[in-house]
Amino acid sequence: MAKEGVEKAEETEHMIEKDGGKDQESVLTAGDTKEMRAVVLAGFGGLNKLRVTKKLMPEPLEGEVKIRVKACGLNFLDLMVRQGNIDNPPKTPLVPGFECSGIVEALGENTKGFEIGDRVMAFVNYNAWAEVVCTPLEFVYKIPDDMTFPEAAAFSMNFVAAYMMLFEVANLREGMSVLVHSAGGGMGQAVAQLCSTVPNVTVFGTASPFKHEAIKDSVTHLFDRNVDYVQEVKKISPEGVDIVLDCLCGENTGKGLGLLKPLGTYILYGSSNMVTGETKSFFSLAKSWWQVEKVNPIKLYDENKVIAGFSLLNLLFKQGRSSLVKIVVDKLISLYNARKIKPLVDSLWALEEVKEAMQRIHDRGNIGKLILDVEKSPTPLMANDSTETSEAGEEEEDHEGDTDNKERMPFIQ
């Protein structure tokens, strides 16, 4: 799937190897050497707030790595950022994006452990969706030779979060069971693959019916995302499950806690219902926040249950736990090298196609991860393209009807 991106990436890599050094970077960019293309969010709102513009290219500060970006991950969280539906949103205009892969192009002072030309993946605290990114070295990781750039961009956020939730927050062991929503998405597939590394783990997953055929090998029991998953799980396992991973929030917190076996762990790691879910209006953020049932610790005591929250970005950028994450990345790369996990890339999109890509993830049309391929040229608009008028998160009416269109969304490979 990601073949085109890789070949391009390798060409560029050779160029760097030939030219070497920080001073030659100008040969890599067409036009003004101090500018770069980037996706810019002009203000919080719908898709029309996004555009690709030229921006001043950043230079690495002390301890930072400058990366020539090849591919960027697109996450559900990016839709929430676009809408401003996050805690303490930063000021706009901003360049979105929290993860990318590419080639080290320059190093700030006192930046040990990397060399120019290294193939890397990285976390960035915004600013990932650009041709060049600078980020502190603690957030940069070398990638295996046979990992493509789109794979690497699909790897960091989803696999690190899935691993830490399953093995550090919860304690996944042989014979346990896990419920994951959006099992066909990038995170769902990371969870399913990591579960398969432990013997005899049962994975319950929800996904739109059209994805079931594609993901049925990775998920033990698949349910339509529109059915009552509590009843479906209980039909198969009346006792419930050991681990619930919830990216929906709202009333799903109570449902998830109710599904736990004794000693089971519920983990809230997102709130995608705030963007697209069953609620119909833009007021869903405030609604979801208050709809979450607060938990009485004495009830947890009576029932022997665990409730947790997990935010990888807060862990990295607010709570300074990059050293823990580094250990996890090393373990994950070992699993990748042992061919036990492999990121599933849904589709590659040019930066200029970011709106279509966002629409696709909003409509839950993806199977695996959506990737922005920085070197890809945009596909010409199709006759029925309605991106400029259909803006996820701004409509007052139900967006569910749009899902009929998802098979017609551009699917570029």
Next chain:
Amino acid sequence: MAKEGVEKAEETEHMIEKDGGKDQESVLTAGDTKEMRAVVLAGFGGLNKLRVTKKLMPEPLEGEVKIRVKACGLNFLDLMVRQGNIDNPPKTPLVPGFECSGIVEALGENTKGFEIGDRVMAFVNYNAWAEVVCTPLEFVYKIPDDMTFPEAAAFSMNFVAAYMMLFEVANLREGMSVLVHSAGGGMGQAVAQLCSTVPNVTVFGTASPFKHEAIKDSVTHLFDRNVDYVQEVKKISPEGVDIVLDCLCGENTGKGLGLLKPLGTYILYGSSNMVTGETKSFFSLAKSWWQVEKVNPIKLYDENKVIAGFSLLNLLFKQGRSSLVKIVVDKLISLYNARKIKPLVDSLWALEEVKEAMQRIHDRGNIGKLILDVEKSPTPLMANDSTETSEAGEEEEDHEGDTDNKERMPFIQ
């Protein structure tokens, strides 16, 4: 400490070996073969509700083991039971007690895996504080030859709960830190010993100052239980701790959560403040319940925190998880055999001394576990014994003043 009890136990064991078989059990009891001594709680309330009486001796049903009891564990929970301060209290009169050790005296039908004469420890759903106990075989575990009966009675509840909290609910690993209240009690000492089996774990503990000298080797940083432990921990570790084990409840839940590092786990496993704590009246149960701050899962998400409740008795007797507990007991016995853990027995008490024993635990006078030694004769009352008039949990006035007496409490070894 437990020497006297052990010697007696061994004598009895030899008798069983000589006489063998179920039919000879009558030689083991003095007087009426179908009666036994037991502690009976006539109604919920103060110490005056407890007495030792003769009761009909139970016989094992199918799947049950009949145990000639040598020693019983006394836990803080037993004080809460006495007061009726538990969820869905059973009907009185009842025989309290949830754990004991002794010798298998008879087996119900279909009770495989044990033989008459086996030295065992067991969980019982009430009825432990008696000369004879019958309990399903799933709650009975053989003990090592060199584990004394008082040690065994001090082992099951505290070490199993501590192990499951540290290693299954939380995920204690090298270099982490743990806060435990009542570090000098049976549970606190079990936690401290299990922490010492993992390299480089820092244990913060609260305990009354007079215990500090005795327990200072097992706890890295000891605080007076009356100081503000939040401030004391933060002075030493501004970032907080990885695991908080809270047996106090009430406002300590918020304090504990506040002390957690990112990815840290708070576990509520008791609510001893309901019995003795800072609150002054019998209304403290209801108060504590409502004083517990309910937790918003979205806050856990923002802060990357985990909150859990743990009740071993619910796990065993309501939630049917004895097979999980069996695995833990096996691991703990390996640790015991490897001399890595050893229950700390505070003192041995005759059944007739149960009131004094309860007063001692109520006043937090104990260092390690209080044990009822079934074969021990009561020590004559001391001149200043005030048990009949000082009844823990019934007073309207503050009980803290009584702690001055704790050095004078009978301390029988």
